[in-house]
Each structure stands twice: as C-alpha cells, then as structure tokens.
Amino acid sequence: MVIKARHKRFILIGIGLAxxxxxxxxxxxxxxxxxxxxxTPTQVDKGExxxxxxxxxxxxxxxxxxxxxxxxxTVHFSITDTAKTVPVVYKGVLPDLFKEGxxxxxxxxxxxxxxxxxxxxxxxxDENYMPPEAAEALKRAQEQGSTSLVMPK
Amino acid sequence: MIPEIGHFALILALLVAIMLGxxxxxxxxxxxxxxxxxxxxLAHVHFYLIAFSFICLAYAFAAxxxxxxxxxxxxNSQLPLQFRIAAVWGGHEGSLLLWALxxxxxxxxxxxxxxxxxxxxxARILGVMGLVSVGFLLFMLMASNPFERLIPxxxxxxxxxxxxxxxxxxxxxxxxxxxxxxxxVAFAFAIAALLGxxxxxxxxxxxxxxxxxxWVFLTLGIMLGSNWAYYELGWGGWWxxxxxxxxxxxxxxxxxxxxxxxxVTEKRGSFKAWTVLLAICAFSLSLLGTFLVRSGxxxxxxxxATDPRRGVFILAFLVIVIxxxxxxxxxxxxxxxxxxxxxxxxxxxxxxxxxVLLAVAALSVLIGTLYPLFLDALGFGKISVGPPYFDAVFxxxxxxALFLMGIGxxxxxKNASLPELAKRLRWAFGISIATAIILPLILGNLTPMIxxxxxxxxxxxxxxxxxxxxxxxxxxxxxxxxxxAVPRSWWGMVIAHLGIAVFTIGVTIxxxxxxxxxxRMVPGDVAHLAGFDFTFEGVKEITGPNYSASKGQLRVTxxxxxxxxxxxxxxxxxxxxxxxxxxxxxxxxxxxxxxxxGEPLSDGAWSVRIYHKPMVEWIWFGCIMMxxxxxxxxxxxxxxxxxxxxNLAEINLSKVES
Numbered sequence: 152m153v154i155k156a157r158h159k160r161f162i163l164i165g166i167g168l169a170x171x172x173x174x175x176x177x178x179x180x181x182x183x184x185x186x187x188x189x190x191t192p193t194q195v196d197k198g199e200x201x202x203x204x205x206x207x208x209x210x211x212x213x214x215x216x217x218x219x220x221x222x223x224x225t226v227h228f229s230i231t232d233t234a235k236t237v238p239v240v241y242k243g244v245l246p247d248l249f250k251e252g253x254x255x256x257x258x259x260x261x262x263x264x265x266x267x268x269x270x271x272x273x274x275x276x277d278e279n280y281m282p283p284e285a286a287e288a289l290k291r292a293q294e295q296g297s298t299s300l301v302m303p304k
Numbered sequence: 305m306i307p308e309i310g311h312f313a314l315i316l317a318l319l320v321a322i323m324l325g326x327x328x329x330x331x332x333x334x335x336x337x338x339x340x341x342x343x344x345x346l347a348h349v350h351f352y353l354i355a356f357s358f359i360c361l362a363y364a365f366a367a368x369x370x371x372x373x374x375x376x377x378x379x380n381s382q383l384p385l386q387f388r389i390a391a392v393w394g395g396h397e398g399s400l401l402l403w404a405l406x407x408x409x410x411x412x413x414x415x416x417x418x419x420x421x422x423x424x425x426x427a428r429i430l431g432v433m434g435l436v437s438v439g440f441l442l443f444m445l446m447a448s449n450p451f452e453r454l455i456p457x458x459x460x461x462x463x464x465x466x467x468x469x470x471x472x473x474x475x476x477x478x479x480x481x482x483x484x485x486x487x488x489v490a491f492a493f494a495i496a497a498l499l500g501x502x503x504x505x506x507x508x509x510x511x512x513x514x515x516x517x518x519w520v521f522l523t524l525g526i527m528l529g530s531n532w533a534y535y536e537l538g539w540g541g542w543w544x545x546x547x548x549x550x551x552x553x554x555x556x557x558x559x560x561x562x563x564x565x566x567x568v569t570e571k572r573g574s575f576k577a578w579t580v581l582l583a584i585c586a587f588s589l590s591l592l593g594t595f596l597v598r599s600g601x602x603x604x605x606x607x608x609a610t611d612p613r614r615g616v617f618i619l620a621f622l623v624i625v626i627x628x629x630x631x632x633x634x635x636x637x638x639x640x641x642x643x644x645x646x647x648x649x650x651x652x653x654x655x656x657x658x659x660v661l662l663a664v665a666a667l668s669v670l671i672g673t674l675y676p677l678f679l680d681a682l683g684f685g686k687i688s689v690g691p692p693y694f695d696a697v698f699x700x701x702x703x704x705a706l707f708l709m710g711i712g713x714x715x716x717x718k719n720a721s722l723p724e725l726a727k728r729l730r731w732a733f734g735i736s737i738a739t740a741i742i743l744p745l746i747l748g749n750l751t752p753m754i755x756x757x758x759x760x761x762x763x764x765x766x767x768x769x770x771x772x773x774x775x776x777x778x779x780x781x782x783x784x785x786x787x788x789a790v791p792r793s794w795w796g797m798v799i800a801h802l803g804i805a806v807f808t809i810g811v812t813i814x815x816x817x818x819x820x821x822x823x824r825m826v827p828g829d830v831a832h833l834a835g836f837d838f839t840f841e842g843v844k845e846i847t848g849p850n851y852s853a854s855k856g857q858l859r860v861t862x863x864x865x866x867x868x869x870x871x872x873x874x875x876x877x878x879x880x881x882x883x884x885x886x887x888x889x890x891x892x893x894x895x896x897x898x899x900x901x902g903e904p905l906s907d908g909a910w911s912v913r914i915y916h917k918p919m920v921e922w923i924w925f926g927c928i929m930m931x932x933x934x935x936x937x938x939x940x941x942x943x944x945x946x947x948x949x950x951n952l953a954e955i956n957l958s959k960v961e962s
Contacts, residue, residue: 159648166648167660174664178671178697185693189686207688223824223905244822244902244911247538247883284686 187258191288196235200261208237208267209256209284217251230255230267232292241269248274254285307372310360311451317353317404318441320346324411324434328427332500340427347415347430350437351408358405361450362392371457374398374450380463380879382850390474391464396614397450399477403594404440406478406485407433414489414514421510428496429489436488439621447614463879466851472532480525480552484590486518487555490562491587494580495629498636503580508570513943515566515583519559520934526552527927538885538900540820540915542923545694550673551593557666558586561659568655572717574643575652578659580633588626589666595622596673647719654712661705668697699753706760706808709801710767714774732770736762749816757812764805768798793940800933807926813919820915826908834916836897837861838870843901843910851875851884856901856910858888870899872912896920 189207190200200206213229213236220226224243228251229236239257249255249272259269324346331339361374365388370376378395379388393399411433418426444450493511497503529552534542543549562582568575595618646652672689680686710732715725740759744750775794776786787795823831827842841857853875860867870888877884887900895918902911 163648163653170657170660171664174661174668174701177700178664178668181693181696182671182675182689185689185696187688187690189688207686219905223909223911224822242822244913247885287686 189284189287191291192230192232192235192237193288193292195237195261195267202261205258205260205270207256207258207284208288209254209286210237210288211285212249212251212253212255214251230257232288234292237267238265239267239269241272243272245272246274250274256284306360307364307369307451307453310357310364311449313353313357313360314401314441314445314449314451317350317357317408318438318445320350320353321434321437321441324350325431325438326434327431328434329431329499332424332427332431335424337423340423343427343430344415346434347408347411350434351412354401354405354408358392358401361398361401362389364451365389365392368461370459370461371454372450373452373454376454376458376461378464379461380850381460382879383461383464383469384849386471386474387464387469390468393477394464394468394473397444397448399481400440400444400448401450402478402481403485404437404444406481407437407440407488410485410489411437414492418510425496425500425502425507425510428499429492432492432495433488436492436625439625443614443617443621447617460879463850463877466875466877466880466882466884467536469850469877470532470536472528472536476525476528476532479521479528483518483520483522483525483559484552484555484593486514486521487559487583487586487590489514489518490559490583491629494583495632498580498632501636501639503576503640505570505573508566508579509942511583512563512566512570513938515559515563516934516938519556519563520931520938522552522556522559523927523934524931526556527924527931530927531924534920535887535889538887539913540818540887540898540917542814542920545672545691547673548597550669551589551596554666554669554673555586555589555593557662557669558582558589561662561666562586564655565659568652569643572644572646572652574646575656575659576640576643577633577637578656580637580640582659582663584626584629584633585663585666588622588629589670591618591622591625595619644718646717649715649720649722649725651712651715651717651720654708654715658705658708658712661701661708665698665701665705668701669694672697699756703756703760706764706804709804710763713797713801714767714771729767729770732763732766735766736760744816747817751816754812754816757808757816761805761808761812764801764808768801768805772798791940791942793937793942796933796935796937796940798933799936800930803926803929803931803933805926806922806929810919810922810924810926814917814923817918818916818920820913822902822911822913824905824909825912831912831914833914834895835862836867836916838899838914840910840912842908843904846873848875850879851877853886854901854904856912858899858912858914860890860897868897870897872899872901874901874904891921893921894918 187205187207188201189209192208192210194200195208208230210230210232213231216227216229216236218227225240226242226245227238227240229238231237239259241257241259253274256273257267257269258271258273259267262268324343327339327346328343331337331342364372364375365379366385368375368379368381368388370379374395374397378391378398383391391398393402411430414433415426415430418429421429490511493507493514497507526549529549530542533544534540562579565575565579565582569579595615672693676687676689711725711729714728736759739762740755741750743758744754775790776783779786781789819834821831821833823829825831825840827840829840831838831840837860839859839861841859843854843856846853846855853873855871855873858870858872860870868890870890872888873886875884875886876882885900887898889899890897895916898915898917900913902913904910
C-alpha cells in the first residue's frame with residue numbers, strides 16, 4: 152500500500168487533533184472533579200452546603216473558642232462571619248499565624264453532628280493580611296445584616 | 305539627595321529606552337546604517353543608567369534612609385546588612401527595578417555578543433528589547449516609583465517579611481528573573497525575524513544559545529524556590545501548585561518546548577512558525593507571571609502589593625505586547641515559508657508530539673491558575689482547584705512526554721521506522737519494566753503510580769545509556785578521544801535528559817514512600833518514624849539579631865546508634881510580631897529527616913512534626929543536572945567566539961541555500 156504525502160499529513164493532523172481532544176477532556180474532567188467551593192458560616196448554618204464532597208469555609212476564629220484535647224493535637228475552635236458560627240475540629244499542628252480573632256480558612260466536610268471536620272487549616276503569612284475567603288465571608292455577613300434591618304423577618 | 309538622583313537616572317533611562325526602541329528599528333526599515341548603529345551605544349547607556357539607579361536604591365537600604373517610603377516599608381535598622389540589600393527586591397517597586405535592571409543586562413549582553421549577526425537584525429533585536437524596557441520604566445515612573453519620599457520620615461522601618469529573611473531571598477529572585485527576562489531575548493529575536501522577514505537555520509542558531517541560557521536560569525531559579533519553600537515553610541512540601549509557582553512554571557514548560565523546537569529549526573529548517581509562536585508565548589507567560597505576582601490579583605505568600613491601578617497598567621501592557629506580537633505574527637507568518645518535509649514516524653514528529661504535550665501542559669496550568677480568578681472577578685463566587693487538579697492532569701500529560709524522550713533522540717531525522725525502533729529498544733523496554741516492578745516490591749510498596757514513575761525514569765536512563773554506547777562504539781580511538789569528538793551540545797542533552805530521570809525518581813519515591821507524624825512531646829519523650837527514634841531534648845530560649853526564639857532539639861538514633869541531631873526553632877520577629885518556624889533538617893542522599901516545632905502546650909510539652917522524606921534531594925539534584933546540561937550545550941564549539949569566522953561562512957552559505 153502506498154501512502155501519499157497528502158495522506159500522511161492527514162494522519163499526522165488526525166493524530167494531533169485526537170491527542171488534543173483527549174487532553175482537553177482530561178483537563179475538563181479533572182477540573183470538574185477537583186473544584187473546591189467556598190461557603191460562609193451563614194451558608195453552612197442554613198445547610199446550603201454539599202454533604203458528600205469537601206468545601207472551604209472562611210471567617211474569623213471566635214475569641215476564647217480554642218480548646219485542645221488531652222492528646223495536645225486535636226483542637227476545637229469556631230469560625231464566625233459575625234452573623235453565624237460554625238464549630239470546627241482539626242487534628243494536627245496549626246499554622247504559625249493561627250490566632251483567635253484573626254482570619255482563617257479551613258477545608259473539610261460537615262459531619263452528621265454539624266461539626267466541621269477540617270482536613271486543612273490555612274492562615275496566611277502576614278499578621279495584617281486577611282485571607283480573601285475570610286474577608287469575603289465577613290463582607291457578605293455585613294451586607295446581609297444591613298438588608299435584614301430594612302426587611303426584618 | 306541620593307534617592308532623587310536615582311529617580312532622575314530612571315527618567316533618563318526611560319528617554320534612552322525610547323530612543324533605543326525607535327531609531328534602530330526605523331533605521332533597519334530604511335536601511336540607514338547610522339541609525340542602526342545607535343543601537344549598541346544606547347544599549348550601554350541604558351544599562352549604566354538603570355544600574356546606577358539600582359545602586360542608589362540599594363544605598364538607601366544600606367544607609368537606612370527611612371524617608372524613602374519603599375525602604376521604610378521593607379526594611380528595619382535591626383535587619384542584618386545582607387537582608388537589607390536583598391530587601392531591595394523584597395517588595396513590588398524594587399522587584400520591578402530588578403526586572404528592568406536584568407532586562408538592561410540582557411540587552412547589553414546581546415549588544416556585546418552579536419558581532420556575527422547582520423546589522424539590521426541586531427538593530428531590530430536591541431530595538432525590541434528597548435521597547436519592552438519602555439513599558440517597564442513607564443510603569444515604574446507612573447505607578448510604582450521606588451524612590452518616593454515619605455514625609456514626614458519615620459524613625460524606623462516596618463521590616464522585611466520574616467518569611468523572606470533567608471539566604472534564599474538573596475539568590476532565588478535574581479536567578480528566577482534572569483530566566484523570566486531572558487526569554488525577552490528569544491522574543492526579541494522572534495519579533496526581529498518577523499519584521500525583517502529572515503527566519504532560517506542561521507536565525508535559529510543565533511537565537512538558540514540565548515534561549516538555552518534563559519532556560520538554565522529559569523530552571524535553577526525554580527529549583528532554588530522549591531528548595532527554599534521546602535525548608536522555610538516548615539511542613540516538608542517542595543511544590544504547592546501555588547499561583548506564583550505556576551507563574552514561573554508556565555514559561556518553563558513553554559521554554560522547554562521552545563529549545564527543542566529551535567533545535568529542529570536549526571538542524572532541519574522545519575517548525576519555523578511554531579518556533580516563533582513559542583518564543584512569543586514564553587515571553588508573554590513571563591509577563592503574565594509578573595502581572596499575576598505583582599498586581600496583587602492573587603493574594604498569596606509572594607504577592608506583597610495590592611493596588612488595582614498597577615494591575616490595570618500591567619494588563620494594558622500585556623494586551624499591547626501579546627496582541628501586537630500575535631498580530632505581527634498573523635501578518636508576517638505566511639511569508640516565513642515552509643520547512644523541510646518529514647515523515648509521520650521521524651524525529652521531527654516525536655519532537656512535535658513532545659512540544660504539543662508541553663504546550664498543553666502549560667495550558668492546563670494556565671486554566672487551573674486563571675479560571676478561579678475569572679469566576680471571582682465575574683462574581684460567580686470563590687473556588688479553588690488546588691494540587692489534586694494539577695496532579696490529576698499532569699501525570700497523564702507528562703507520562704507520554706517522558707516516554708517519547710526515550711525514543712526521540714534515537715529516531716532518525718526525516719524518516720524513521722517503527723519496527724526498527726521497536727527492535728532496537730526492546731531490551732531497554734524490558735529492563736525498565738522489570739526494574740520498575742522489582743524495585744518497589746523490594747522496598748515494600750508497589751502502586752500503579754510508583755510503577756509508572758519508576759518505569760519512565762528507568763526508560764529514560766536505559767535508552768540514554770543505549771544511545772551513548774551506540775554513539776561511542778565503532779572506533780579504534782581511545783574512549784576519551786571518542787567522548788571529546790562528540791559535540792558538547794549532545795552531551796548537554798544527555799545530561800539534561802538524565803536530570804529529568806533523576807528528578808522523576810525523586811518525585812516518585814518521595815510521593816510513594818514519605819511518612820510523617822505529629823506528636824505531643826515532653827523532654828525525654830521518644831517518637832518513632834521509619835525505623836528511627838527521635839528523642840526530644842527540650843527547648844532553650846535564644847535571641848537572634850531581630851528575633852527571639854525557642855530552639856528545640858531532637859536526637860535521632862537508629863538501633864541505639866546516634867545518627868544526627870535535628871534542631872528546629874520557633875521564632876518571633878520582634879518588629880512585625882510575626883511567628884515563624886525554622887525546620888530542622890538532616891539532608892542526605894537516601895533520605896531527609898525533617899522536624900519542626902509546632903506550638904507550646906501545657907506542662908513544658910510541645911507539639912512536634914517529624915517527616916521522613918526518602919530521596920527528596922534527588923528532585924533538586926535533577927534540576928541542577930538539567931541546568932548543567934544546558935550550560936554544557938552553551939559551551940559547544942560552534943557558539944565559541946574564535947569560530948566566528950567559520951560560522952559566518954556557514955551562515956552565508958545557508959542564506960544562499962534558502
């Protein structure tokens with residue numbers, strides 16, 4: 152069988168397109184299944200969060216909420232957006248800049264008892280700096296607070 | 305007074321850059337030799353002015369002039385001198401000045417080592433680099449002037465971010481910027497070729513060493529950053545898929561594709577348009593990286609600045625550079641002409657496949673980095689994709705690329721035969737498969753990912769060894785003579801490819817076999833990990849130049865024999881009141897032992913994290929091998945100056961041919 156130069160070029164282009172298509176599928180699929188959404192403590196309180204997959208919450212660490220279990224590694228604290236608070240449990244060493252009254256972001260799932268089980272706690276590296284998610288949560292809570300003054304339930 | 309002189313030098317540099325960006329290019333278009341001749345002296349003056357300005361800023365830091373706003377924000381009188389100098393690029397304004405300085409260094413280097421390039425080509429290259437400089441200097445003078453005064457002056461500065469007070473800060477940013485900005489040379493070569501209509505093997509040969517050098521700097525810069533993150537952030541990670549890391553990784557992926565595509569353009573005259581497009585993309589991604597890191601659009605560890613006005617300026621600059629060069633490409637590319645023909649199975653098509661894979665990989669990183677920003681900017685809420693996405697995408701994209709790395713250098717140019725390749729490589733394939741299965745079984749953990757990673761690494765090693773033995777056989781000469789007879793650029797490729805294999809082994813082993821524990825320890829407690837016993841010896845209080853710290857020691861023994869002592873510190877930087885962890889690491893060829901102090905608990909106890917990281921050092925050693933391979937290729941005979949006369953003759957010959 153003789154393959155003409157033109158056919159060869161078609162084969163090359165065909166292989167190339169198939170590969171690019173495959174890569175695109177792969178990327179989109181990976182993207183879809185690895186997106187982590189962000190929710191505020193108010194949304195968690197209302198139950199507007201996914202139950203099977205993990206997500207992120209952000210806000211401030213509530214003052215005087217930090218408690219350690221006897222093993223010294225499991226910690227309990229609450230994240231607040233000033234309107235609602237969510238209790239969080241985390242086993243591990245907290246980041247350097249984790250402090251009560253400061254911004255924090257946690258990633259994990261809500262357990263059946265309503266406690267957020269964090270697999271990761273993030274606090275960024277500047278004491279004046281608020282993680283964008285935490286800032287967003289406080290902002291939304293404030294906006295909702297002001298509208299609810301106009302339209303009380 | 306000195307900051308004002310520095311500011312004035314910067315204004316003069318802008319005027320010189322405008323001249324550099326106009327006269328030589330117009331001169332080249334009109335064939336005016338005098339105007340083209342301006343390029344070289346202007347490039348020198350441009351460099352002197354920016355270097356002078358940079359020294360002025362460094363002097364303000366060294367002399368603790370806190371009437372300069374930028375100095376007051378990023379330094380402190382308690383900061384040791386080496387960090388006060390490194391603090392010059394510790395913030396937004398100063399790192400832009402470093403960018404401009406490095407650009408002027410590359411420009412002057414091109415003007416010095418381009419005597420063999422035709423006058424009009426050189427004039428255009430230097431002119432394009434001048435135009436890029438105009439953009440950056442304009443940006444600095446309009447939106448982020450490092451010399452701005454602070455009135456009234458403060459008594460002392462606000463200190464450099466403690467995270468940056470590390471030797472890594474002295475070397476990592478300049479090295480990374482040398483790489484980033486180095487792609488501006490490849491970009492300028494590409495634009496000059498489009499403007500002049502000369503795009504042939506000679507052009508590729510001139511452009512190649514510059515691109516390789518930029519790639520070497522970028523490789524080593526990324527490696528330094530990864531190593532720095534590993535020991536500085538205190539939890540043993542070496543790559544985080546952080547947006548700032550991605551910003552440096554995207555130009556690296558495209559730059560890697562570019563150096564391979566340039567090789568095809570030089571040797572075979574093919575891939576011309578693709579090469580030009582890659583050169584434009586590599587530099588555009590470098591600019592995008594600067595935009596991502598420096599506009600504060602992603603607030604991460606590295607982004608110190610938050611000012612939307614700057615973001616808009618960089619965005620406009622980006623649109624002009626990328627849009628302009630792509631428009632020029634669309635206009636002039638049809639005139640480039642077709643390259644040499646090649647078969648479906650040939651070294652060209654293997655290299656093309658690798659190029660496409662690298663480009664798609666860069667695209668996947670781009671999507672993962674930018675898409676969350678888009679959603680956020682459009683008000684669809686905040687999402688993050690994080691490491692799982694990149695891991696899921698990267699392994700399937702890089703696996704075929706690494707597999708092709710074993711075949712490409714062995715396949716013939718133009719027309720290769722698959723059955724013949726299969727026959728030549730069947731032993732290499734068998735050995736790699738066997739090793740990839742047996743080795744993890746001995747180590748006690750065989751998973752598909754470990755098997756795949758090791759297979760690919762051994763595949764590269766075995767095929768490379770096969771290739772070297774083929775190249776060196778069939779001669780009566782002594783081995784050393786035969787080694788010397790092979791061009792250095794070929795040896796450079798061999799070492800860089802082996803570097804990829806070493807890197808892959810490191811990544812596979814550390815991901816597959818690492819272990820960690822977090823424990824509460826009182827002095828005298830013993831923790832066990834990976835067959836080692838870690839005895840906590842308590843914490844001492846110490847005082848550093850600008851911090852106080854608790855220093856904890858862990859004595860490491862195995863079967864009662866002392867191996868090493870790990871000391872980790874929990875520092876509190878007094879000026880910023882920021883805590884920082886310094887990890888205690890014992891690096892070794894086989895494995896690293898890594899410990900970091902957590903928090904003080906009740907009764908003198910501390911929480912302590914201990915990590916066992918097998919073969920993690922191989923990751924960075926692989927990168928060093930890649931960099932060394934690149935340098936070896938640069939020292940090749942044909943790039944050396946004394947061979948210039950001969951080169952010129954060859955180049956003229958190839959001009960006639962095309």
